[in-house]
Amino acid sequence: MVSSDYFVAHSAKLIAQRRSFQKALHAWYRVHQRPLPWRLAPSLYKTVVSEFMLQQTQVKTVLPYFDRWLHALPDFIALAAASESQVMKLWEGLGYYSRARNLHKLAQQIAAQPKPPRTPAEWRELPGIGPYTAAAITSIAFAEPAAVVDGNVVRILARLAGEGRLFRDGTAAVKYFTPLADALVIASQPGEHNQAMMELGATVCVRQNPLCSSCPVAGFCQAHSHGQPEKFPRLQPKLIEQRAVTRLWCEFGDRLLLRRGHAQAKRLAGLYELPEATDLQCPTPSAKLLIAVKRRAITRYQITESIYRLTLTPALNKKIKAQADLEWIPFDRLPSITLSGPHKKWIEEQRKK
Numbered sequence: 001m002v003s004s005d006y007f008v009a010h011s012a013k014l015i016a017q018r019r020s021f022q023k024a025l026h027a028w029y030r031v032h033q034r035p036l037p038w039r040l041a042p043s044l045y046k047t048v049v050s051e052f053m054l055q056q057t058q059v060k061t062v063l064p065y066f067d068r069w070l071h072a073l074p075d076f077i078a079l080a081a082a083s084e085s086q087v088m089k090l091w092e093g094l095g096y097y098s099r100a101r102n103l104h105k106l107a108q109q110i111a112a113q114p115k116p117p118r119t120p121a122e123w124r125e126l127p128g129i130g131p132y133t134a135a136a137i138t139s140i141a142f143a144e145p146a147a148v149v150d151g152n153v154v155r156i157l158a159r160l161a162g163e164g165r166l167f168r169d170g171t172a173a174v175k176y177f178t179p180l181a182d183a184l185v186i187a188s189q190p191g192e193h194n195q196a197m198m199e200l201g202a203t204v205c206v207r208q209n210p211l212c213s214s215c216p217v218a219g220f221c222q223a224h225s226h227g228q229p230e231k232f233p234r235l236q237p238k239l240i241e242q243r244a245v246t247r248l249w250c251e252f253g254d255r256l257l258l259r260r261g262h263a264q265a266k267r268l269a270g271l272y273e274l275p276e277a278t279d280l281q282c283p284t285p286s287a288k289l290l291i292a293v294k295r296r297a298i299t300r301y302q303i304t305e306s307i308y309r310l311t312l313t314p315a316l317n318k319k320i321k322a323q324a325d326l327e328w329i330p331f332d333r334l335p336s337i338t339l340s341g342p343h344k345k346w347i348e349e350q351r352k353k
């Protein structure tokens with residue numbers, strides 16, 4: 001792998017060539033950008049909603065949610081006045097629900113001000129806004145010269161400059177590449193520059209098999225000229241932790257037992273899920289009662305969830321009554337409550353059997 005001196009030299013070369021780099025990138029973006037709904041007739045509100053939805057989430061997943069959201073809540077005033085349950089219902093299935101709660105609070109703060117804040121530093125005072133989102137929103141909506149730096153941008157910069165050092169994690173890599181990203185931003189068109197970088201990372205300079213032969217900045221790229229772009233950036237492999245969870249399917253008459261996330265819970269506040277065996281201090285039920293096994297990954301956890309059918313007994317009923325967060329929900333009320341995404345799917349699957 002190449003040395004840091006090599007990176008410094010090639011970063012300096014890239015910065016010296018930044019006018020022609022930007023020209024090539026922007027010319028490509030104007031022709032090849034995808035016609036995404038937040039780019040057509042753009043507004044501050046559309047930019048903010050799309051940036052929240054796109055955190056940790058792919059564009060194709062976001063598209064139907066974005067349309068539904070804009071239809072129901074077309075501006076900051078409408079969002080500020082919406083109930084929390086309406087906001088959560090519109091977000092249902094998109095995951096990382098703290099984003100929806102923060103977006104709701106942010107709209108209430110913006111609606112209460114005579115005009116929205118403009119600088120990245122002012123935006124970072126608002127709920128749910130980190131450096132990336134502040135730079136994205138203010139560069140696109142207010143032409144603030146702030147560079148966005150996320151995994152996509154890190155990948156492009158590491159390849160362009162041929163940086164071969166090993167990073168502890170994505171956060172360390174973002175910090176390292178931010179000065180180079182800032183140096184490449186065009187002061188007159190920061191929003192277009194940032195969107196072009198994001199688009200390049202999403203559609204051309206992808207993780208596996210980057211499309212170097214159709215890349216507009218291939219002529220500036222060290223990794224391409226050495227023929228090994230996929231080796232960059234180098235990140236320490238994540239330690240994956242296995243977790244096993246025992247879930248319960250307990251129905252009585254026309255109702256299903258669900259657990260409602262505590263209001264202060266970080267991830268699942270207000271969301272319904274199938275209860276865990278530990279909620280009712282149950283031992284793992286007999287294997288004969290196993291009705292489904294589901295696997296999913298959340299951050300560094302690989303989770304295996306085993307769902308067991310449980311029959312209601314007087315002793316169990318007593319335990320349920322003692323737990324304020326356990327609720328019997330009629331099946332016909334399920335569409336009106338907000339379930340976490342996987343649980344909504346699992347319950348639908350189970351009911352179809």
Ligand code: SF4
Nearest residue numbers: 205212215221224229
């Ligand atoms: S030439 Fe290839 S590796 Fe280099 S920036 Fe373009 S797509 Fe990425």
